[in-house]
Amino acid sequence: MKFLITVAVAALTIMISTTAQAFCGFYVARADTSLFNQASQVVLVRDDDRTVITMANDFQGDVKDFAVVIPVPTFIERGQINVADRALVEHLDAYTAPRLVEYHDPDPCNRYELEEVASMDMAFPRSAQALKASLGRSRGVTIEASYTVGEYDILILSAEESDGLIEWLDENGYNIPRGAEAVVDSYLKQDMRFFVAKVNLEEQSKLGYSYLRPLQVAYESNKFMLPIRLGTLNANGKQELYVYGLTRTGRIETTNYRTVKLPSNTEVPEFVQAEFSNFYRSMFEKQTIKENERGVFLEYAWDMNWCDPCAADPLSADELRKLGVFWVGGGRNDRGVKSGAQDVFVTRLHVRYDKEHFPEDLVFQETGDRQNFQGRYVIRHPFRGELTCDATDYKKAVRQRQEREAETLANLTGWDIDDIRAKIDFIDTSSNVVDEPWWKRIWN
Template identity: 40%
Template sequence: MLQRLSTVSALALACAVVVSPATAEAFCGFYVSGGDAKLYNNATLVVLMRDGTRTVLSMQNNYQGPPENFAMVVPVPVVLQKDDVKTLPREIFDRVDRLAAPRLVEYWEQDPCAPDVFMVPGAPTKKMASTGKGGGGGAPADYGVTIEAQFTVGEYEVVILSAKDSNGLDGWLRDNKYTIPEGAEPVLRPYVQQGMKFFVAKVDVSKVSFGKDGQAMLSPLRFHYDSESFNLPVRLGLLNSSGVQDLLVHVLASERYEVANYPNAFVPTNLEVKESARAEFGKFYVALLDAVMRQQPGAVVTEYAWQANNCDPCPETPLQLEELVTLGADVLPSYAGRVKSADGSASWQVPGEFVLTRLHARYGKEALGEDLVFRAAKAIVGGREVGQAGKLEKGAQPGGTNTFQGRYIIRHPWTGPVTCKEPIRGRWGGPWPDWKGGGGAKPQAAQGLAFAERGANLGMYVAQDMPELQVVAADEVPTPKQEETKVEAKTEAKVEAKSESKTAETVTNSGAGCGCAAGETDATGGLAGLLGLVWLGRRRRR
C-alpha cells in the first residue's frame, strides 16, 4: 500500500496488499504492459492456504489504466495446468480483510448499583502442454524459453513459461511486444536459477468492464501448487517501487505462521484511546504501526492470529466452510475429502481447524531484498477483554489457542447517579439506553489504510502513555474551530502584552518603575510566538 498511487511504466506490481478498494501497490509478481502504456495498480489482497507441501495462493488486483491488453507475471515452483487455476468472487477478500483487520471497540460502564451480572463485552452474541512454438506466440530457440502450458480462465489467457536463463526470458518478453523496464533481468535471474516457472496471465480487456474512473475490477485469481518451501515472491514487485509500500498477507492453515527470514513483531493491543480516534481510526492506526516499525526496522508485524470459526469482538461474521472451500480447502490434502460428504452435506467442523494469521510489512525498494519465507509458530493470545489482576493483555503472550488481535478501546465511564452504598465499578457493556453520542456497539475495522494520512501525533489519540514506543499521551486533536480560537486568543494576548510592554516602558522611562516589566513582556511575546508556531505546526499535520 502506498499513500498515493504510483505510476508504473511497463512493469507494475502484481499481488498487492490491502484489501479494500482503496489500497495500493503489489508485491508477488509484476504487470507487463502490452506496449508503452502506463499502468496503475491500486488494490490487491493476498490469501495463502497451506497444508503439508500444498500452497494455495489467491490474489485480488485492482488497477487503473488505458484499455490495452497486459499480462501479470508471477514466479511459481511448478507448471500449472487449467485445473489448478480458478477465478474467485471479489467479496471473499473483503470478508477476510474485515475479519482480521485491527478493530476499534466502544464499551460503556454499566450502572454501578445494578445487580452484579457477569458480562463479556463484545461477545459474539487437464493438460494443454506445448513446447517451442506453442499457441500464444512462438519461443525462439535462442531464447531458451518454453511454453509449458496455456489455457483460458475467465478473462485471463494464461501461459506458463520456463526459461534456461534470465536474459532469454527478458528477450522473449521484449520480442513478444511486452515493454519491460531496465533492470528486470537481474531480478528474474535468481528465479530462473532456482528452476521456477512463470505464470503469465494476459488479460483480454474486451471481457473487462471499466468504471468511470478508469478502474477495472478484474476477477481475483486462485492457483495451487506443491512445494517443500512456503514463501511469497516479492522481489519482482520492487523494480518500479517509487516509495514505501505496505504488504499485507493473510495465511489460513492449521497453525499460526510468521516469517523466518525477517524479524517478527506484534502490534500493541488493548490500548485505551480517546474519542478522536473514532473518526480517524485509520490515521491513528498507521501512526501506531509506524511507531512499531521505527522501533523494530525491517520487522514483519503480526496483527491477528485467531481461529477462523470465531472472533471476539467481531467486525465481520466468522468464515464459513463454503468460503474456505472458495479459498482452496477443496484442494488441500487434509481437507479435500472432508469438505463435502457423499450425500452432499458439508463437514462444518473444518473452519475451527484453521487459524487466520495476518502479517503486515512496510518496505521500500532497498529494504526488502529477499522473498518472504514463512514458518509455523506457537499459539499466542492478546487483545481480549480479559486479563489478570484487573489488567488487560497489552501484547502477544504464549497461549494454548490462538486468540490474538489488534484491539483499541474507547470507554465511556458511568455518568448517571450512584445511589447505593457499595457501587461496583468497571463493568463494561453495550451503550446506555439514552446514549446519544457518536459511537455504536459494532466494532470498527481499520480498512483502506493505503491512503490513510501518515505522520499524525500518536499521543493525541492514546489515553495513556506508551513508554515502550516513547509516546506521551497529549491533549485531544484540536478541531479547525478550536485551532482558530486558539490562534485568535494568542494573537489577542500578544497584542495585549505589547500594550502592557509599552505602558511598562513608559513607566520605566519616567523613573517610576523598576524596569523589569520590559523583560517580562519579551518573555510573554516569545511564548505567544512559540505557541503560535506549535498550533500552526499541528494545522499543517492535519
C-alpha cells in the same frame, strides 16, 4: 541493446517506473497509464507440501493495458490456475482486520456490569483493476499452454533462460522494470517458473466485471515462501502487503524476518473512533520504524471457528474451500465422518516492504502456536448522563483514565500529546453535590 532501450523508456516515463510495481509478480505496462498499486493481499493455504495461493491487489489503472508476470516455486500446468471471487478475500480481510471496540461506562450511581455495546471493524478503501497484451513467440521461450480462465488469458511459459522471457516480454511491447532480468535469472536458477496473465477484454465484458478478480494457483512444493523481489524492483517507496495464512496446526511466521505482534488491547481516547484509519496508519508507521523497517507484523491469529469480538463472521466451509482450503468442506472428512468444526487456523501478517529493507523473499514456517491474538483497541465512554449521587471519585478516576489514554495514544502513534489532549472531551471533575451542612442529610 533491447534492455538498454527498456531502461531508457523506464527512466523517461517516471509514471511507469513509479507505478508498474506489484506483489508477487510485476506488472508490465504497455502505455503510460497512471496506475497505483497500493496494497496487495495474498492468501496462503498450506498443509504439508500443498499450497494454494490467492493473489488480490488494489490496482487502479486501465485494465486493458496491463499484464502480470507471476513467479511460482515449481512448474505448473493447465488446471492449476483459477480465478477467485474477490468477495472471498474481502471477507477474510474484514474477519481478521484490527478492530476498535467501545464500552459505555454505566451510571456510577447505579451498579451494573460493564457491557460491550458495539464493535466495528475498520475499513480501508480497496479496489482492483488490470491488464492486456498480445500473444507472441520468441527465441528461448516456449509457451507451454495458453488458455482462458474467467476473464484472463493465461500463458504458461517455459523459459530456459531469462533473456528469452525478458526479450519476449520486450518484443511484445511490455515495459520491463529495471533489474527484472537479474531477478528472473536468479529465480530460474532456483527452479522457479513463470506465468503471464492478461485480461481478455471480450471475456471480461461478457462476465461483467469492472475490476480484476484474484488469481489462484495450486501447487505442490516444499518451498513455503512468497516471492516479493520482483515487486520491489522499481517501486518508488514502500509497498503494503497482507498475507493471510490458512493452516491446520497453528499460526505462520516468517523465518528470515522478525515477526512481531502489533500492540494490542490498549485503551485509546474516544475521538479515535472517528479517525480509526488514521490512528491505525500512524501506529503502524511508528511500529515499522521501531522495528527498523524490517518487521513483519502479526495482526490476527485465530481459530477459524469463532471470533470475539467479531469484526465479521468466520468464513464458511464453502468459502474456505473456494480459497483453496482443500481439507475442509465436502461435508465429510477423510474418515468419512461428517466434519463439524473447521480445522483451520488463520494468521494475518502485514508487511511494509522495499528493496533496501526486504532484500530476500519472504520464507514462512508453520508453528504449533494456536494462541489467539487480535489487533484490538478499546474505547471507554464515560457516563455523561445526569448524576444523582456524589460521583467525585468516579469523575477523578475517569479523568485519570483519559490522561492515561492520551499518553498511550501519543506513545503508539507518535502524535503530539497536546494535540491529543485538545481533542479529548475531558470530564469535569468538580463536585455535582451542592455544598450543604453535613447534618442536613442525617434525618432527611
